Amino acid sequence: xxxxxxxxxxxxxxxxxxxxxxxxxxxxxxxxxxxxxxxxxxxxxxxxxxxxxxxxxxxxxxxxxxxxxxxxxxxxxxxxxxxxxxxxxxxxxxxxxxxxxxxxxxxxxxxxxxxxxxxxxxxxxxxxxxxxxxxxxxxxxxxxxxxxxxxxxxxxxxxxxxxxxxxxxxxxxxxxxxxxxxxxxxxxxxxxxxxxxxxxxxxxxxxxxxxxxxxxxxxxxxxxxxxxxxxxxxxxxxxxxxxxxxxxxxxxxxxxxxxxxxxxxxxxxxxxxxxxxxxxxxxxxxxxxxxxxxxxxxxxxxxxxxxxxxxxxxxxxxxxxxxxxxxxxxxxxxxxxxxxxxxxxxxxxxxxxxxxxxxxxxxxxxxxxxxxxxxxxxxxxxxxxxxxxxxxxxxxxxxxxxxxxxxxxxxxxxxxxxxxxxxxxxxxxxxxxxxxxxxxxxxxxxxxxxxxxxxxxxxxxxxxxxxxxxxxxxxxxxxxxxxxxxxxxxxxxxxxxxxxxxxxxxxxxxxxxxxxxxxxxxxxxxxxxxxxxxxxxxxxxxxxxxxxxxxxxxxxxxxxxxxxxxxxxxx
Numbered sequence: 340x341x342x343x344x345x346x347x348x349x350x351x352x353x354x355x356x357x358x359x360x361x362x363x364x365x366x367x368x369x370x371x372x373x374x375x376x377x378x379x380x381x382x383x384x385x386x387x388x389x390x391x392x393x394x395x396x397x398x399x400x401x402x403x404x405x406x407x408x409x410x411x412x413x414x415x416x417x418x419x420x421x422x423x424x425x426x427x428x429x430x431x432x433x434x435x436x437x438x439x440x441x442x443x444x445x446x447x448x449x450x451x452x453x454x455x456x457x458x459x460x461x462x463x464x465x466x467x468x469x470x471x472x473x474x475x476x477x478x479x480x481x482x483x484x485x486x487x488x489x490x491x492x493x494x495x496x497x498x499x500x501x502x503x504x505x506x507x508x509x510x511x512x513x514x515x516x517x518x519x520x521x522x523x524x525x526x527x528x529x530x531x532x533x534x535x536x537x538x539x540x541x542x543x544x545x546x547x548x549x550x551x552x553x554x555x556x557x558x559x560x561x562x563x564x565x566x567x568x569x570x571x572x573x574x575x576x577x578x579x580x581x582x583x584x585x586x587x588x589x590x591x592x593x594x595x596x597x598x599x600x601x602x603x604x605x606x607x608x609x610x611x612x613x614x615x616x617x618x619x620x621x622x623x624x625x626x627x628x629x630x631x632x633x634x635x636x637x638x639x640x641x642x643x644x645x646x647x648x649x650x651x652x653x654x655x656x657x658x659x660x661x662x663x664x665x666x667x668x669x670x671x672x673x674x675x676x677x678x679x680x681x682x683x684x685x686x687x688x689x690x691x692x693x694x695x696x697x698x699x700x701x702x703x704x705x706x707x708x709x710x711x712x713x714x715x716x717x718x719x720x721x722x723x724x725x726x727x728x729x730x731x732x733x734x735x736x737x738x739x740x741x742x743x744x745x746x747x748x749x750x751x752x753x754x755x756x757x758x759x760x761x762x763x764x765x766x767x768x769x770x771x772x773x774x775x776x777x778x779x780x781x782x783x784x785x786x787x788x789x790x791x792x793x794x795x796x797x798x799x800x801x802x803x804x805x806x807x808x809x810x811x812x813x814x815x816x817x818x819x820x821x822x823x824x825x826x827x828x829x830x831x832x833x834x835x836x837x838x839x840x841x842x843x844x845x846x847x848x849x850x851x852x853x854x855x856x857x858x859x860x861x862x863x864x865x866x867x868x869x870x871x872x873x874x875x876x877x878x879x880x881x882x883x884x885x886x887x888x889x890x891x892x893x894x895x896x897x898x899x900x901x902x903x904x905x906x907x908x909x910x
Contacts, residue, residue, distance in 0.1 A: 447539060448548075452524075453483075454532040462532060471537060473507055480506050482519065486533045492522040492553035496541060508537075516540045520552045598737065602730055603631045609726070610719060612707040614687060619695070619703035619734070620647065620656055627653060627703060634708070638677060649679030655694040655704040662692035663720050665712045691715035693727045697735040705730070750824040752802055753809035761823035765833055765883050768821070772836070772876055779833060779876035780842035783890040784812070784849070786828040787868045787902035796863055803860045804867060808853060815849050831887070839875040839907050846871050846905040854903055870897040871905035879908055 451472045453462035461475040462483055476483050481503040482495050497504050498515040507519075521535040536552055538544050599617070606615060614634030618627040626644045639645070647653025651667055651674045654660075664670040667690045676687070687708040695703035705727050707715065748760040756764065772779050786808065793801040805828065812822050812830055821833035832849075834842045853869045872893025874886045893908040 447543065448536050450534065450536040452532060452534055455530070471508060472535075473509060476507055482507060482521075483533075486521040486535070487523050487530045489523070492520065492549065494541065494544075494549075495519045495521060507535075514540075516542075518544075520544065520549065522553055595737065598733060599630050602726070602733075603633055606631075606705070606707075606723075606726060607633055609722065610691075610707055611709075612691075613710045614706075614708040616652055616706045616708075617695075617703070617730075618645070618652065618656075618706075620701070627656060630703075635710075645677040646679060649674060651676050651690065652692070652704060652706050655692045655706075656701050659694050659696070659701045661694075661720060661724065662690055662706075663715055665689050665714050686710050688712045689714060691720060691723060693720070693723050695727050695731045695734070697731040702731065702734065753805055753824040755809050755812070755830070756821060756823040758823065758825060761821060761825065761831065761833075762883060764821050768833060768835060769876065769881070769883060773881070777836040778838040778878075779835060779886075780837045780839050780873055781876070781886045781890045782832045782834070782842065782846050782849075782871055782873045782905070783825070783887065783894045784808075784830040784832070784869050784871045785894055785898065787870055787898065789828040789867075792865065792867075796860075796865070800860050800863065800865075804858060804865075807856065807858065808867070808869070811852050811856065812849060815845060815852065831890075839873055839878070842873060842875075843905070843907065846873060850903060850905050868903035870894050870902040872897060872908060873905060874908045 449471050452465040453476060454465060455461075455478065456463050457478075459475075460478045462478060462480075464472055464474050464476075478484075482500050483503075485493065485495065495518060496515075497513050497517040501513075504513070516539075518538050518541040519535055520538060521533050523530045523533045525531065534552075602617065603615075606617075612634060614637060615631065616629060616639065617631035618629045620627050621644075625647050627647055629639050629641055629643045629645075632639050632641055632643075645652060647656045651662070651671060654662060654671070654674065666688050667674075668688070687710055689709040689712055690706065691708075692704055692706040694701045695705060705723060707723065709715075745754075748757060749755060750757045768779060771777070786804070789801070789804070792804055805824070808830065809822070809824065812832060816822060816832060816834065819835050820837075821831075821835070823831050823833075825831045832846075834845060837845075850869055850871055853867055856867065858865045858867055872890045872895070874880065874889035874893065876886055879889045880886050889908040893906050897904045897906055
């Protein structure tokens with residue numbers, strides 16, 4: 340791969356740098372290691388994009404040639420020995436973020452990034468401070484070849500690659516039980532390197548940790564792909580400062596409403612229009628949902644839907660092409676504005692519309708309208724395309740963030756908080772309760788005689804019971820409360836700013852609802868009951884462990900008495 344970094348490319352680097360620095364500065368820090376994982380994940384792509392421009396490709400590489408395991412799949416950088424100190428710092432920063440994420444996942448793991456240098460026929464380590472990994476790995480190393488050729492995350496055992504293993508790690512004695520978790524990094528369908536994580540013993544890694552490691556490399560590749568949409572050519576857009584302002588304003592940590600509010604301000608401050616409509620296509624069907632509406636004589640409001648077929652507002656979604664017309668009624672006589680048909684009457688004339696793209700699909704549109712026949716300039720169209728690309732990339736990032744967050748913080752079966760996330764969130768709530776002198780009530784639940792369900796009716800029925808109980812728990816508490824699957828058939832509920840006296844009716848209601856619920860799957864009906872024990876912060880204890888232990892002890896007293904009840908722990 341040969342890339343010539345001219346002045347235009349330098350401008351791109353500068354803009355992405357501004358974006359990266361601002362994003363890193365404004366994203367809030369959390370005491371939760373899980374939340375830290377996703378905070379860092381959100382800025383992976385930004386930093387890697389900068390890393391890509393400065394370092395994956397040599398500024399003066401016109402005489403360099405690509406070398407790969409598979410010429411159609413693998414390509415990589417030629418590192419420039421003349422990189423500035425600031426660029427070298429970005430190398431370290433990039434690796435620091437990756438290491439932080441892996442450490443937050445499991446503090447026993449060690450990780451590194453290797454990038455292909457086709458000129459030297461090696462993969463070059465990007466973290467010089469990590470003593471476990473060799474500085475360079477030959478490109479023909481058997482493990483490296485496997486990583487770069489495998490499409491998905493794989494585990495590579497030391498005992499299976501003894502000679503190749505020695506080319507990755509510095510010399511030491513090995514037991515044969517060690518392994519690597521690795522996944523390739525791609526850009527523009529080319530393998531440019533991989534992320535590799537060392538695990539001391541293959542039994543030390545959980546399925547959740549493997550899933551996070553796999554998503555890590557995919558997320559990096561995803562970021563490279565989507566943030567590449569932010570590129571623009573030097574002479575295409577004159578208002579460079581406005582673009583910088585746009586990039587600097589984006590905060591990938593925003594929720595959906597804040598994100599759309601931000602873009603509403605950005606577009607409104609950049610264009611002259613009488614009506615603006617930003618809409619996204621629903622996952623299924625042919626309708627779009629209005630996300631932003633601004634201007635005069637608005638026929639729609641936020642959350643309204645319209646059909647993309649036969650409508651002006653839906654045309655960019657269908658065709659993937661821009662609209663720029665002085666009088667859309669004349670140029671598009673067969674279209675209605677928001678309803679199918681040509682007889683729709685409205686007061687808008689000039690229209691500028693562009694599709695919103697995400698993951699190579701048309702996912703929505705931005706439509707600007709004017710009452711008079713005042714044309715939108717070509718510069719306006721180019722600027723709106725850029726804004727649309729930024730919005731599309733941001734939407735994709737938010738979706739990926741949500742997926743990654745849910746997978747890493749929630750139990751796959753019940754969709755409740757997993758054990759680790761529960762502990763982290765509970766610790767945060769204890770600190771908050773201590774600061775504001777609030778009560779916290781902890782309720783431990785355990786299904787009675789659950790084993791008989793799996794033994795007699797099978798695990799699918801057991802899964803159904805777990806999922807149903809999880810839903811009952813969520814339906815009976817507030818959004819601010821914490822609900823977690825603590826173990827197999829164990830659950831825990833944390834009632835925030837709630838005394839034991841006020842929590843007891845909630846616990847009793849849950850116990851009664853489960854006892855009265857008509858569990859039925861494939862014609863098989865069962866009756867289920869649940870036992871519960873409660874402890875109160877700070878009355879019984881002020882620590883997570885103490886509160887959980889006391890609630891657990893109370894719950895077992897209920898079980899010994901026959902179950903289907905709840906009691907408060909007493910000394």
